[in-house]
Structures are given as C-alpha cells and as structure tokens.
Amino acid sequence: MIFKMAVRNIFANKLRSSLIVSLSSFCAALLVFYIGMTEGSHRKMMKDAIESYSGYIRIQYKGFSDNPDYDHLIYDTSEIIDKIKDIRGIRNYTTRFETYALLSSENNSFPAMFVAVEPEKEEYFSDIKHSVEGKFLNKDENYAVLGADLAKKLDVTEGGKPAYISTGLDYSIAADFIKIRGLFKTGFYDFDSGAVFVSKEYADNIFMSKNVSSYINILPEDIGKYKELQAKIQERLRNFKNIEVLNWREIQKELVKAVQIDSIFGYITIAIFFTVVFFVIMLFNMVAIMTRSREIGVLRAIGTSKSVVFKTLTAEGFIFGLLSIIIGGSAGAFITYYFQENPIQIGEYGEAYKELGFSFTEIPATLTPGLFMISVSFIFLLNILSVIIPAWQVNKLNPVEAIRKI
C-alpha cells in the first residue's frame, strides 16, 4: 500500500522525479569513478614502490631505516637465513648490501647509491633487471649496471670503466673500477640518476662484506598474507634481539603517510561536493513535498496517520535511491572498469612525478566490490536522508492548515 502510493507519487510528478534520479545517478556514477580512480592510483603508487625495489617484508638491524650506516648492518646474515628459510609462505629471499660511493669517470665525479645484490635472485625483488638495456650482472665479476641518467652525468656508456671510491666495512678505502654491462631506466628519478648495482659476491671482496647485509628481503607466496608471514618470521627470530622484521607499510612509512594525507584531502573535497548535492536534492524534495501539502492535508483529514505519510515519503526516497544506484552505480562501475582495463596515460605530466620519486606514466582505476558497495550505499543513504527533513516538516502541519495551502 505505502509502496504503491510512493510509486504513484513519483509518476505523478515526472519532471521532479526525473531530475532527482538524474542528479543522484550522476553523483553515484561520479563517486564510484572517483573512489575507483583514487584507490587505483594509490594502489599503483604503492605496488610500484614495493615491487620495483623495496619489497614486501624486510629483515634488518633495529634502527637501520633511520641510520643506514655500518653500525646498523646484519653481521650474521647466514645464521638468520638458516633460521627462516624453511618457513612456509616464503616464496624467495635475497640479501642486499647498500652503501654510498663516489663514482668517477675521466671527466666527472658523482656520489651514488652503491647496491650489491644477488644477480640470480634480484628479478624477484625489483624491476632493475627488466629495466636494463644491455646485460645484467654476473655473479662475481666487477660488472655493474648504472642508472641511465647517472651514466649521462658521468659521460660513460655501456662498456665504459668508471672508478669508484667508498668505505669498506673495516673503514679502509674501498676503490676499484667497474665495467658497465648495462644501463637501466626504471622511471624512478632517484635510481636512474643516482644508483649503481653490482653483484654481492664481487662487493664482498672489496668491502669485506661477506655474510654482512643491509637487509634481507622476503617475497611472500601470497602477497595478501604478508602480515601472517611477518608474524611467523618474527616468532622464528625472537632470539635475535637487535633484528626487526618490517612489512611494506612499515618500510614505506613516508609513502603510506603521503597516500593517507592525499586520501583525506580527496575525501574532504568530495564531501564538500556531496554536501552541496545533498542540499540540492533535499531542496528539490522540499519543494516537491511542500507543493503537495494540500494533498497530504486531505490524506491526514480522512484519517491517514502521520506515520503512514512519513513512510510513504521515505519510500519515495528509497525508490529514488534504488534507481540512482542502479543507473548511476552501473554507469560508474562501467567507466571505472573501462579505466581499469585502459589506464589514463598522463604522458609528460609523469615527468613531474618522477622528480618527486614516483614512476608514473599511467593511472589505472580499481573496482572492488567493497568500494563499489560503500559508494552506492552512500548515495542511497543520501537519498533517504534528503526526504526525511521535508517529510518531517510537512507532518508538522495541521490537516486543516495543510488543506488551505495551495
């Protein structure tokens, strides 16, 4: 009965109804798309940062993140690996040794991050191998791959032999020549313009870093279950008092914080927009309901209770909301899905992001059932709320007073 009355009312004022449904549908589509794009870009940013170098789980000496010096290295790497290597859920692990070196060609000298890696395992933990033009590293030779921009600054090319000076673990001078085997371009400014990779076996001889590492990177079999794996590793290493096990959120603290701040500002902007939309829809409903004061007065005069009137008007909001999320939600989901499959290419704007340390050439959208449900539920709620105030207002009127209204 109530539902029938609500449907009749909706069809009785087609213009108002179509305006409300159009506006709500547009908002539903916009919200689904906006949340999809925001989530998509943030996920891409995180995934890039994790998979291009930093990794999902890291074992390191306590305080290494703040002071990555030689006093905060792991000096018993093999002992730790022996403890954890049989833990179920670990797909692969690798060790890295990071330091700084002054690279010098015939003409120029530049400081660079000097990273010693296990060449055969590195492809599971970073994009470096796939970003190399030329060949990757050998296990024990003094081969190196350089960031393409660093090579340009040093004025060296593939096959070149720049020298480097650094500090060994005994604080003696570590210096040698490296043969450039390939140049890499990851899109990450810091790497491309300031990093050099060599094999760990080679570096161990020069830096005296055998069995020493800056950290051990762990690749989980199921990346979604990184927290469970982190807990297992922590438990296994509980006797190593100065060792900590971090997950990607703890490793990339700054990035996680930046993404959170970006999300907060984004949601504040969209909240302001939807507050305006909410008032517009409410105003529409207010006008529409108030113009029906006489009709509602008659209904009240012939004995219809306040509660039935309120329920009828709320049912209208319910129907509007339902229509909006069906039409708008589907449209938003379709657009989001389209941009998930065909990410937006940002072209030269990506260069600006690279300066900030992000590799961005495209922004994909992400559509997940959870986010879709949150978006459409919000629009649905907005529609219900926007009829509650006018319905409450009109119910306050005396039936006789209401009949007299035009």
Place this chain on the structure above:
Amino acid sequence: MLKGSKLSMRVLSLIISIFLLCGSSFAADLKCSDPYSVIKKMDSLMRGLTSYSEMEMQVVTKRWKRTVKMKSWSEGSKKSFIIITYPRKDQGVTFLRVGYDMWQYVPRIERVIKIPPSMMLQSWMGSDFTNDDLVRESSVVNDYIQKFISENNGICRFELIPKENAPVVWGKIEFYVNIEKLMPERAVYYDENGLAVRDLSYEEIRKAGDRYYPYKWVLKPLEEDKKGRKTIITVNKIEFDKKLEKDIFSIKSLKRFSR
C-alpha cells in the same frame, strides 16, 4: 765579510727573539672578555704559518678499533696535504685541500678525484670527522660570532653562534680555551635544534717549540645511536713555521707523494 754575516745573523736572532717575546707578552695580555682576539690568536698558534705533523688516528666503534697513521703538511688555514702511511691497505692515499676544494688520490685506481660538495658531510676515513671538518677548520674565527660566557680557573668559556648566511653546519659551538696556553681545551657542537651532537676534547697540551699544542684530540659523537664511538688523534710530531717543499699543495703532488 764573514764577521759581518755572523753579526747580522746575531742581530736577526735578537730581532726574532724580541718579536717572539713581544708576541708571547701580547698573548699574555689577552683576556677572556675579548673572545674574538683570543680565538683568532689561538687559531693562528694552532696552525702557524706552516706546519708539518705526523699523527695517528684511532677510530673506536662498537665493533672494532682501527688505526690510521698519516703525515700532514699545512700552510695557513687555506692549504693542507695529507698522506696515509698506515695501514698497508690504505698506504699512499693522499688528500689535498686548497680553500674549500678537496681532492683525493687512490693508488689502486690511479685517479685523482675531486670530492663534490654533496659528499662534504661524509665521514673522513671512517672517523667521526667529516670532509667538511677538514675544509672548514678556519670557520671558528670567520664564520661565527664569538661571545664570552664565563671564566673558571683560567679556562674561558665562549659561545660561537654562526653569522647570518655563514656556510656552516652547526647551530652553536661551546668553546673552552685555556687563556694562559692559548689553546683549546674542549668544543661542544650543537645542531640547529640546539642538541649537543659531538664533543671534541683537546688533551695533553704541552710545548711544541715556541707554543703550546694539544697532542691528543678526542672526538665523541653524542647521538644515542653512536654511543661507544670515538675518534682519537694522537700527534706524534709537530713542527711549525718550517719551509715546505715547493708545489706540495698542487694536484700533481697527490700522485707524486703517493709513491
């Protein structure tokens, strides 16, 4: 002729002695209440016109001790040259500083490398001293405003605040000078947030020719994570105002002296 020359030598010695006496009496006249003059005089005595020294640097970390021996030549505050003589692994590594520029020669790669400005704050030879410390040694006189704080048993306590736009890394230096010997006793370095980050004490102050000199320098970083670290420089031999080899402060010397 010979007599004349002997006479002129005596006259010259007398003049030098009078000059030195005047100099020391000038030093004795200095008071803590004149921090600029005290620090300037102390700085010039520490350096001399030229100097040659042989020293040993011991770096103590949580993990191990390391000893480096070196020879050093300097001319005023602008030029210095260092050659590492021990350990064998680093033997022959040379450093040249002229003004704010610094070069290094490593025999293993046979290359002279200029240290870029971005690496000036890196540790020097694994010690708690930085490249910047070697380059900017003169800044206590020129880059800071010296303020007298107190005097206790002949030790003046000064506060050195960086001049506006001065190219320095410290927020403040607390400087203690022995007014009688005109030598530093201690310097505490503060960062821009006012936290004490390192403590340099000058010990074993004794005569080195016509002046006093601290034969032992102990630098301790005060940051929590660097507890247990220290760098001790022991000066085994020091000579002032001797004539130095021609062209020693040149890039060519880096390779020549390395052999």
